[in-house]
Amino acid sequence: MNQGHFIVREREYEEFLGILRKLMVDAFAKVVFLVDKNGTLLASSGDAAGFDTTSLASLAAGNIAATGGLANLIGEKEFSILFHEGERDNMHISVVGERLILVVIFDRRSSVGLVRLRVRKATERLSLVLAEAIAASNDPTGGIEEMTEADIESLFK
Amino acid sequence: MSFINYSSREINCKIVYYGPGLCGKTTNLQFIYKRMNPEARGKMISLATETERTLFFDFLPLSLGEIRGFKTRFHLYTVPGQVFYDASRRLILRGVDGVVFCADSQLTRVDANEESMENLRVNLREQGYDPDKIPMVIQYNKRDLPGVASLAELHALLNRRNVPEFESSAATGIGVFETLKAVIKLVLIDLKKGAR
Numbered sequence: 001m002n003q004g005h006f007i008v009r010e011r012e013y014e015e016f017l018g019i020l021r022k023l024m025v026d027a028f029a030k031v032v033f034l035v036d037k038n039g040t041l042l043a044s045s046g047d048a049a050g051f052d053t054t055s056l057a058s059l060a061a062g063n064i065a066a067t068g069g070l071a072n073l074i075g076e077k078e079f080s081i082l083f084h085e086g087e088r089d090n091m092h093i094s095v096v097g098e099r100l101i102l103v104v105i106f107d108r109r110s111s112v113g114l115v116r117l118r119v120r121k122a123t124e125r126l127s128l129v130l131a132e133a134i135a136a137s138n139d140p141t142g143g144i145e146e147m148t149e150a151d152i153e154s155l156f157k
Numbered sequence: 158m159s160f161i162n163y164s165s166r167e168i169n170c171k172i173v174y175y176g177p178g179l180c181g182k183t184t185n186l187q188f189i190y191k192r193m194n195p196e197a198r199g200k201m202i203s204l205a206t207e208t209e210r211t212l213f214f215d216f217l218p219l220s221l222g223e224i225r226g227f228k229t230r231f232h233l234y235t236v237p238g239q240v241f242y243d244a245s246r247r248l249i250l251r252g253v254d255g256v257v258f259c260a261d262s263q264l265t266r267v268d269a270n271e272e273s274m275e276n277l278r279v280n281l282r283e284q285g286y287d288p289d290k291i292p293m294v295i296q297y298n299k300r301d302l303p304g305v306a307s308l309a310e311l312h313a314l315l316n317r318r319n320v321p322e323f324e325s326s327a328a329t330g331i332g333v334f335e336t337l338k339a340v341i342k343l344v345l346i347d348l349k350k351g352a353r
Contacts (some may be wrong), residue, residue, distance in 0.1 A: 004346065005158060005159045005161050005351055006158055006159070006160045006161070007161045007162075007163065008160075008161070008162045008163065008164060009163045013162065013163075013164035014164070036160050036169075036252075037251070037252065038158065038160065038171055038251065040160045040169040040232070042160075045310055052200055054198070054200070054218045055199065055216070055218075058216045059202065059216075060201065062213060062248075064252060065248040065249075066213065066245070066248065068248075069244050069247075069248055070247075085195055106280070125221065144161060144168070144225075144227070144349060145349060147345065147348075147349045151224045151225060152224065152345045153342075154222075155221045155224065155229060155341070156221075156338055
């Protein structure tokens with residue numbers, strides 16, 4: 001059973017953020033997002049304020065899931081990179097360590113070749129941090145386990 | 158699988174509304190969207206056909222408040238109910254933390270409900286879940302219509318696990334929030350168990 005949680009602590013979060021910041025600068029991107037494959041936003045860098053990040057995360061995950069389904073139909077494990085070209089902005093979506101999705105939005109100041117190159121580097125580093133986060137998820141600490149039914153009930157008051 | 162971010166102090170959980178075509182899954186989400194405080198809900202996304210049948214999923218993010226300093230966020234999804242969209246249903250179940258099975262109470266839909274429940278169990282197993290353990294509630298929808306099966310019949314057919322069950326009329330909102338509240342509670346109790 002898919003039990004347990006995926007936990008990101010302060011340390012891994014800061015590391016993720018550092019990698020995203022560097023990727024954004026190196027790839028001349030407008031904004032960079034890191035999303036959980038289940039559709040939750042983990043971190044972003046750049047001017048994310050102009051985006052509906054919750055919807056973006058959910059749809060990027062849906063996009064990867066749907067193309068993964070297509071890949072299986074032709075005997076591939078998954079399509080690990082998706083590229084959407086727009087009139088003004090483009091979107092590069094890639095899978096990180098089978099668990100996360102990296103979304104890079106860029107315009108004509110950059111190019112798909114450069115983004116792909118920088119994403120590859122960043123993915124290596126993100127995968128290492130992800131491995132730490134997964135290891136830490138097996139040893140959760142910090143409040144959730146102390147949650148009571150009264151706490152849960154208080155959400156509905 | 159819930160996602161807990163200790164840095165931003167957030168708990169994120171995924172709830173999926175499952176059930177046969179036209180049972181009212183999307184209507185549930187639409188009612189929740191209409192009635193929730195705008196500060197507590199995000200934008201609702203519907204990936205639907207031109208005739209408003211769900212093609213891939215509907216999505217509604219909710220933010221319900223804090224527990225022990227953690228913001229709680231729930232992502233509600235519906236699956237496409239029509240039989241031939243099974244591949245999409247499987248994808249949407251990935252990473253699910255809790256399921257609302259929405260049944261259509263009309264007598265003519267009894268078989269469709271059973272088929273959909275069986276399909277849910279198969280797809281959960283395929284995603285690595287135990288269908289007898291995942292947090293689940295059942296909603297018997299369309300109770301306001303004529304020609305509906307009795308609760309006892311529906312219970313016998315669909316609720317062998319004896320999970321919490323609710324009567325509803327999603328179009329008017331009856332039972333919608335009771336169902337949502339029940340599944341959220343089960344998900345959080347499960348989350349707490351998993352954290353031990």
